[in-house]
Amino acid sequence: MIKTFYENMKNFLEDQYQKKPRASDRVRMQVADTVLEAFKPDSRVVWVSWLNFPMELLSAFDVASFDPELGPGLVCTLETDRSMEVMSEAEQAGFSIDLCSAHRLALGCQLRGYMPKADLLIGHSYFCDGSARVNGLLAQYHGKEAVTLDMPFGMDKKAVAYVAGQLQYVARKIEEATGARLDMDKLRESIRASNRARRALNELAELQKTSPVSWNGTSTVAMSLFQHIKAGKPVQEQIYRELIDECRNNLESGALQPENYRVLWLAWYPAQPFVTYEVFKKNGVKIVMGEQTRAFWDEIDENNPWESLAMRDFNSPYIGPIEQRLDGIMKTIDEYHIDGVVHFSHDACRHTCAAHRMIGDAVQKRGVPFLTLEGDISDKRKYSEDRTRLLLESFIDVMAGRK
Amino acid sequence: MGAKTKRIGYFCPLVPEEIIMAAGLQPVRMAGEAESTSAADGHLYHNLCPYIKNVMSTGLDRGAKHLDGVVFARSCDGMRRMFDAWRTYIDTRFIYMLEVPKNTDEPALKYYASQLKDFASAIGQAFDVTIDDAALRAAIKQAGKFRQAAQDIFALQRSKPLPVKGSDLFAVSARASTQDKDAALKEIKKLSSAAGKAKPEKAGSRRPRILISGNMMDRPDLFELLEAAGADVPVADLCTDLRYFSRQADGTAGDPYLALARAYLGEPHCSRTASPIERTVEIQKLIRDYSIDGVLLTSLKFCDLHLYDAPYITETLKNAGIPVLFLENDYTFTNKGQLKVRIEAFIEVLNEKRD
Numbered sequence: 001m002i003k004t005f006y007e008n009m010k011n012f013l014e015d016q017y018q019k020k021p022r023a024s025d026r027v028r029m030q031v032a033d034t035v036l037e038a039f040k041p042d043s044r045v046v047w048v049s050w051l052n053f054p055m056e057l058l059s060a061f062d063v064a065s066f067d068p069e070l071g072p073g074l075v076c077t078l079e080t081d082r083s084m085e086v087m088s089e090a091e092q093a094g095f096s097i098d099l100c101s102a103h104r105l106a107l108g109c110q111l112r113g114y115m116p117k118a119d120l121l122i123g124h125s126y127f128c129d130g131s132a133r134v135n136g137l138l139a140q141y142h143g144k145e146a147v148t149l150d151m152p153f154g155m156d157k158k159a160v161a162y163v164a165g166q167l168q169y170v171a172r173k174i175e176e177a178t179g180a181r182l183d184m185d186k187l188r189e190s191i192r193a194s195n196r197a198r199r200a201l202n203e204l205a206e207l208q209k210t211s212p213v214s215w216n217g218t219s220t221v222a223m224s225l226f227q228h229i230k231a232g233k234p235v236q237e238q239i240y241r242e243l244i245d246e247c248r249n250n251l252e253s254g255a256l257q258p259e260n261y262r263v264l265w266l267a268w269y270p271a272q273p274f275v276t277y278e279v280f281k282k283n284g285v286k287i288v289m290g291e292q293t294r295a296f297w298d299e300i301d302e303n304n305p306w307e308s309l310a311m312r313d314f315n316s317p318y319i320g321p322i323e324q325r326l327d328g329i330m331k332t333i334d335e336y337h338i339d340g341v342v343h344f345s346h347d348a349c350r351h352t353c354a355a356h357r358m359i360g361d362a363v364q365k366r367g368v369p370f371l372t373l374e375g376d377i378s379d380k381r382k383y384s385e386d387r388t389r390l391l392l393e394s395f396i397d398v399m400a401g402r403k
Numbered sequence: 404m405g406a407k408t409k410r411i412g413y414f415c416p417l418v419p420e421e422i423i424m425a426a427g428l429q430p431v432r433m434a435g436e437a438e439s440t441s442a443a444d445g446h447l448y449h450n451l452c453p454y455i456k457n458v459m460s461t462g463l464d465r466g467a468k469h470l471d472g473v474v475f476a477r478s479c480d481g482m483r484r485m486f487d488a489w490r491t492y493i494d495t496r497f498i499y500m501l502e503v504p505k506n507t508d509e510p511a512l513k514y515y516a517s518q519l520k521d522f523a524s525a526i527g528q529a530f531d532v533t534i535d536d537a538a539l540r541a542a543i544k545q546a547g548k549f550r551q552a553a554q555d556i557f558a559l560q561r562s563k564p565l566p567v568k569g570s571d572l573f574a575v576s577a578r579a580s581t582q583d584k585d586a587a588l589k590e591i592k593k594l595s596s597a598a599g600k601a602k603p604e605k606a607g608s609r610r611p612r613i614l615i616s617g618n619m620m621d622r623p624d625l626f627e628l629l630e631a632a633g634a635d636v637p638v639a640d641l642c643t644d645l646r647y648f649s650r651q652a653d654g655t656a657g658d659p660y661l662a663l664a665r666a667y668l669g670e671p672h673c674s675r676t677a678s679p680i681e682r683t684v685e686i687q688k689l690i691r692d693y694s695i696d697g698v699l700l701t702s703l704k705f706c707d708l709h710l711y712d713a714p715y716i717t718e719t720l721k722n723a724g725i726p727v728l729f730l731e732n733d734y735t736f737t738n739k740g741q742l743k744v745r746i747e748a749f750i751e752v753l754n755e756k757r758d
Contacts, residue, residue, distance in 0.1 A: 094713060094714030095711070096710050098450070098705055129480050130707045130711060133674075137679060146678070153477045153483060154502070158514065162510065165510050166510070321487055321500075322487035348707075354448045354488070355484055357488070358491055
């Protein structure tokens, strides 16, 4: 299922690109290429969480990467019913419906044999407890070793050194499991590429401060994945540059649709078809920025790669105390002239959902409307189109009242 | 400790009580006392584990004036968010987040030891005391006494007939972490002196022996239901039972913080610090040691750490011929009627299997 989905996706996007080259399609093609690389018979495959592992390290190795949550998860965008069927396979095996649907989907895909091979499985203590647990279970299915990158709650000198040591350990494990060797010059090259891409991402993000915004909501969301999956590869900067040109052209053409409200989107975005775009489009609402779309980390120091890569991770909005999230949210509200904030509360995501009240209180204190939108990334049993429509329309009314 | 001893609340048993005791303070594990968790539903989220929602609701209802401080541990996603919400909404004199690694290898142990040292320094500073190695060793010794006394009872529990009723042992266990340690030691010793007075079983009347394995539990309902259904519970692999009493550090020599780190991150593990595979191996050892006939695997609802493990543990044990009943619980056991039916059916099946 996964392989076929990405093959079809790639063919479709290549066809589209032939007709009308768009950088946003290239972003998606890169995601498809990354997944398909993992399915090649001669690939050495490291399973990892694309969103929270410093991918610059993996880019320095000649290996393929696969994310057991996002790889199957994106399939849900077009094949929701099929995904539900696979999810139920995991439920029948005893995994509670109260667990994250992305994990149930991953486990279901594993049980059905849809996943690629794995040489090593790297788990991560963040974003969530489930991620590391599922990594351990998947490793068991493959008969391979699971390692966990353990991120402390707060960033200080000792915590950074602890994580830096683990990253070196992980590098040795990759060498052992795949036979690939880490060349420190390649790692430095990867870091330089990542830093260049970060600067381009910042330029791109700067462009979104204009009104009307020059990208659409889907680009905002896709960007948060792309900034990690290809970190350390030169193609990342190239595509950011193409996107910058595209956005500039959009702005200069004057053909952008007028916008009534500028929204900041928090936490995850549903992979299953959701009514948001339709309601937002009808009412001139633009998702200007996503919580994870901005470059939240500092430049990586190639002369101090291990600690610097550790610090890249520590700067994630989802690691550490709530202030780390709040600081980024408040900064974005101010810089991007945000009219409203939507927190998408993915049903089983304990750490993001449990912060919604604290964020809501802080955002509303700033005088900005806030909506907790309950739903699920991929489980359609936990999504009601009518209720979502009603909530979004009421929220738009509130934004209208404040303007 | 006198009546005026300052009290420090803590939530996760991975917080070493010894450090709090070394500061001359009384550690008090926080049990949820709220009848409804609606206050926490509003401040956190409905999908969090009922223990967290209950203690948060208790805090929101009562405040924290009866405590001199509260210590959190990075034990799970819910706990780190409760740390944020607690300091946002509940006025508390001293709040601390203790870093607990997820890994248990040497670098993790050393890191945890360094975090314990930082914790000792922070608590010492907050309460104007100096925790030196001698004070910590003394606290380790004091805690060791009541832990050892409890371990002695657990050792007896391996024999047949069961020397101490499971629900009686659990009551003392769950209370031990919430009261002063001298009082806890007295209760344990009292229980110990009553052990060994059990009458020999009549031939053919042996009650099935059940292991309860799960996470945080403060109420005895599952023990009582099992006993009422005709089973014995020699041991419970819970945060508030065997695991709590097993954190015995050797503080006589070397770095006492490293000794504590080894004790708290060592066996028996909870799902926080071990993979489902390692957990299963440890449960299998308990099954052998305590001559267990069946396992009641339980988890608080929405506890990801335990819910992900449950299918693997269940399948592995069943494949090894050990009957398993998996039950989610809501911490206050409001669905006792349903649990009763499931437990009675489980015991019936076990009895049939033995016949």
